[in-house]
Amino acid sequence: MSHSPVTRADGEVVGIARCDFAIWREIPDNRLQPTMRATQVIMHSMASPGTTPEDLIRYWSQPGTPLESHFIVGRDGRAWQLVDTGRSADANYRANRRPDGTGAISIETEDNIGGPDTLPWTAAQIDTLVRLALWAARVHGIPRRRCPSPSSPGIGFHTMWGAPSEWTPVSKTCPGTIRIRQFNQTVLPAIVAGAAGGGLSVADANSLERHLDVIQEKIERTFNQVNIKTGDLANRVETVESKVERTFNQVNSTTDALSGRVDDVAAQVAQLQADMVLVKEALGIP
Numbered sequence: 001m002s003h004s005p006v007t008r009a010d011g012e013v014v015g016i017a018r019c020d021f022a023i024w025r026e027i028p029d030n031r032l033q034p035t036m037r038a039t040q041v042i043m044h045s046m047a048s049p050g051t052t053p054e055d056l057i058r059y060w061s062q063p064g065t066p067l068e069s070h071f072i073v074g075r076d077g078r079a080w081q082l083v084d085t086g087r088s089a090d091a092n093y094r095a096n097r098r099p100d101g102t103g104a105i106s107i108e109t110e111d112n113i114g115g116p117d118t119l120p121w122t123a124a125q126i127d128t129l130v131r132l133a134l135w136a137a138r139v140h141g142i143p144r145r146r147c148p149s150p151s152s153p154g155i156g157f158h159t160m161w162g163a164p165s166e167w168t169p170v171s172k173t174c175p176g177t178i179r180i181r182q183f184n185q186t187v188l189p190a191i192v193a194g195a196a197g198g199g200l201s202v203a204d205a206n207s208l209e210r211h212l213d214v215i216q217e218k219i220e221r222t223f224n225q226v227n228i229k230t231g232d233l234a235n236r237v238e239t240v241e242s243k244v245e246r247t248f249n250q251v252n253s254t255t256d257a258l259s260g261r262v263d264d265v266a267a268q269v270a271q272l273q274a275d276m277v278l279v280k281e282a283l284g285i286p
Helices: 053-060 123-140 177-193 202-283
Strands: 003-007 013-017 037-043 071-073 079-081 102-109 154-157
Touching: 037 123, 037 177, 053 071, 071 123, 079 123, 102 123, 123 177, 154 177
Parallel strands: 037 102, 037 154, 071 102
Antiparallel strands: 003 013, 071 079
C-alpha cells in the first residue's frame, strides 16, 4: 500500500490509499475528484455484456466520462484500482461523497458473458471481493458489517436500499439477483468473519500457477539449450578424436618407415664390416 498525503477542503491532511494486491491503472478523474473519508464499501456489476475490465478502463479514461469506480474485479479474480480510495468515485449517487466528507468505495465486477441477474460471481471474484473489503476495513477502519442505513458505515451492494434510492437514481438490480444472494450468503459472512477463504486464495493460486508455467517454460528452454550445447560439445570431441587418430596413424607410419631404414643401415654396416675382414686378409694385415 502506498500513500500520497493531500489536504481536504476543510484543511485536514489525509492519506490516499492504494491497494497492494490490485493492479494500479489511474484514470484522469483520480486527479480531479474531491477527497473523502471512506466509510462504506458498495459492490456493483458492470452490467455491460461483451465488455471486459480493460474495455471499461479505456472508456473511463476518456475525458468527460460521467462516472467511474474505485475498483474492478475480473472473473479470474484480478483486481484493478483506478481511483485512490481517499478520493470519491461517481458510482454511488449520494454515497459518492456526503456533505460531511464521508463516502463509499465502489467495486465493479465483470459479467461480460451474461446478465448479472443469472450469472453468479466466480469463486475467484468472491475471494477478491472479500479481500478488498478486509483491506478497506484495515486501511480505512470501515466496520465489517452490513450497512445499517444508507449513510452508516459498513458493507453493502448497489441496490441494497432499493432502486431508485440514495445509492442509485435509477431502477436496476445491481449487482444482480443471483449475486445479491451470494452477497448475503457467502460474501458478507466471510467479511464479518474476517476471512478471505482458507489458505491460498483463488486469485493468488491462479497467479502462482501462471508464475509456475513461466518457470517451467524457462526450465525447458534452458534444458534445450543445454542439449544443443552438449550436442555441439560431442561433435567437437568426435572431431578431436578423429584428429588424434589420424595423427597417431601418421606417427605409426613414420615410425615403421624409420625402423625399415634403420634395418637397411644395419645391413650395410654389417656388409662393410665383412668387406673390411676380406681386405685385411688380402693385405696380410692381422
